[in-house]
Amino acid sequence: DVKVTQSSRYLVKRTGEKVFLECVQDMDHENMFWYRQDPGLGLRLIYFSYDVKMKEKGDIPEGYSVSREKKERFSLILESASTNQTSMYLCASSLKGTRGSQPQHFGDGTRLSIL
Amino acid sequence: AQSVAQPEDQVNVAEGNPLTVKCTYSVSGNPYLFWYVQYPNRGLQFLLKYITGDNLVKGSYGFEAEFNKSQTSFHLKKPSALVSDSALYFCAVRDITTSGTYKYIFGTGTRLKVLA
Numbered sequence: 001d002v003k004v005t006q007s008s009r010y011l012v013k014r015t016g017e018k019v020f021l022e023c024v025q026d027m028d029h030e031n032m033f034w035y036r037q038d039p040g041l042g043l044r045l046i047y048f049s050y051d052v053k054m055k056e057k058g059d060i061p062e063g064y065s066v067s068r069e070k071k072e073r074f075s076l077i078l079e080s081a082s083t084n085q086t087s088m089y090l091c092a093s094s095l096k097g098t099r100g101s102q103p104q105h106f107g108d109g110t111r112l113s114i115l
Numbered sequence: 116a117q118s119v120a121q122p123e124d125q126v127n128v129a130e131g132n133p134l135t136v137k138c139t140y141s142v143s144g145n146p147y148l149f150w151y152v153q154y155p156n157r158g159l160q161f162l163l164k165y166i167t168g169d170n171l172v173k174g175s176y177g178f179e180a181e182f183n184k185s186q187t188s189f190h191l192k193k194p195s196a197l198v199s200d201s202a203l204y205f206c207a208v209r210d211i212t213t214s215g216t217y218k219y220i221f222g223t224g225t226r227l228k229v230l231a
Binding site: 004033035040041042043044045048050056058090092099100101103104105106107108109 | 124147149151156157158159160161164166205207209211212214216217218219220221222223224
């Protein structure tokens with residue numbers, strides 16, 4: 001079974017801090033994604049990556065950056081945390097597959113609170 | 116741009132009754148559609164997908180979905196609901212970026228409550 005592990009389930013940080021969210025997958029998936037989940041808004045894509053050292057902006061990249069130095073690890077960075085970044089963050093991975101046909105496998109999420 | 120809509124925030128159904136969770140889509144070209152389920156304090160789990168072929172797709176936990184091209188819908192169904200089906204359900208569609216890569220657009224989610 002594919003396992004996507006997010007380093008923290010709950011995290012509390014202060015405004016202005018630099019915050020790192022880590023995600024590791026154990027199935028050699030090429031694709032990795034970071035989403036945030038907010039009530040009434042569903043999942044919104046922040047960044048994604050289709051290969052090591054490759055990254056592409058999603059729909060809401062402002063205030064975030066990512067790093068993918070190794071195939072299995074995809075990190076989300078909040079450069080200077082703000083209260084409007086309080087949210088549930090979900091990491092996902094998938095096989096490269098055929099034209100985006102492969103389903104995503106999700107971690108259990110990190111609930112981040114910025115005070 | 117591609118989009119999906121889940122018109123119902125919440126669906127209530129009695130245990131043993133059939134359930135339907137609605138999803139409509141707007142895409143250019145052939146749609147790649149997915150359903151996921153989220154239980155409390157967990158990530159999303161894949162249920163089923165439609166890429167091509169039969170309009171009725173069968174998935175995990177007894178769920179199925181019907182693709183209807185003329186109505187641009189992909190409704191999730193189950194013949195007999197269980198209390199354990201109570202969860203948050205998301206519909207998603209594949210999108211093609213300007214650089215030719217693939218990403219996914221999710222609906223806002225529908226909370227299903229199955230009443231004993």
